[in-house]
Amino acid sequence: MRLGVLTGGGDCPGLNAVIRAVVRKAKRHYGDEVLGFHDGYRGLLENDFELLDVNRLQHTLPLGGTILGTSRVNPFKLTDGVATVLETVKANELDGLIAIGGEGTLSCSHALFERGLKVVGVPKTIDNDIGATERTFGFDTAVSIATEAIDRLRTTAESHNRIMVVEVMGRHVGHIATWAGLAGGATRTLIPEEPFDIAEVCESLARRHEGGRYASVVVVAEGAKPVEGSMEIPVETFDDFGHVRLGGISYHIAAEIEKRTGYETRVTVLGHVQRGGTPTAFDRVLSTRFGIAAIDAVHDENWGDMVALVNDRIVVVPLADAVADLKHVSPELWDTARQFFA
Secondary structure, three states: OEEEEEEOOOOOOOHHHHHHHHHHHHHHHHOOEEEEEOOOHHHHHHOOEEEEOOHHHOOOOOOOOOOOOOOOOOHHHOOOHHHHHHHHHHHOOOOEEEEEEOHHHHHHHHHHHOOOOOEEEEEEOOOOOEOOOOOOEOHHHHHHHHHHHHHHHHHHHHHHOOEEEEEEOOOOOOHHHHHHHHHHOOOEEEOOOOOEOHHHHHHHHHHHHOOOOOOEEEEEEOOOOEOOOOOOOOOOEEOOOOOEEOOOHHHHHHHHHHHHHOOOEEEEEOHHHHOOOOOOHHHHHHHHHHHHHHHHHHHOOOOOEEEEEEOOEEEEEEHHHHOOOEOOOOHHHHHHHHOOOO
């Protein structure tokens, strides 16, 4: 078979491990030819690709980012974009495509599948918010990085009796914030699923600091929202997939905390630090399992499906199911986190 592979959306640790696994089994087991399209769907729009072989993927297992590049280009937002993608596939005589990406990329892939593109999806998102899979690669790495940051910030906060606000990724869901908050012993965690009362947050922090020297760490998902009307938040802007561009909510929260409590409050926005660097062992293994399963799904003609982790097994599920709903923080996990709030 002659196949295409692309990585779309935000980068995250583990992408190269997926590509490596796809190419390794495609070449050595099936005898396939693999074309790697550059910068997500931009590569298909501009017919920009490279031939991939086992040697090209050497030493990429621990490498962060993606050797193919990525973008948030959406062919459905461009005049004749869909037709151009389908023409590129036809011109290169591709038998199918493996699309590695998050909710935006996979939703686009599903829509293209409905228009005749033979595609298999691989779930990729730092936020761990794709439905139908228990875990996405990159999430474990992001949680590890955030937890280490919390541990480091706590020691400097203790030295100054400060409140530290740490902003982590999480546009619509608070998986990173909840896990890192639990692992790092956060004083409070604010997530998109649970609008926060800034007055109540400040009162609890003030009580904690009264009568002694304490360090408080407040972990904030970038998509966290206050109870409506309780405080001003940044104006929202959107990308080509209709996703809100976030970042900076922690500065508004910190200003409110310092004003209401009188305690010095500092902000650390982890941002793209969570995306960069080498993947954890868990993410390397999960990425490899996804890559092997994806090329097998291609040869089983599971077009329009996505590989997923379910009960520690790799299975295939319909892309339509995977992108139908976001996966939110479970009430059980959130209740566990709440037991440790100040």
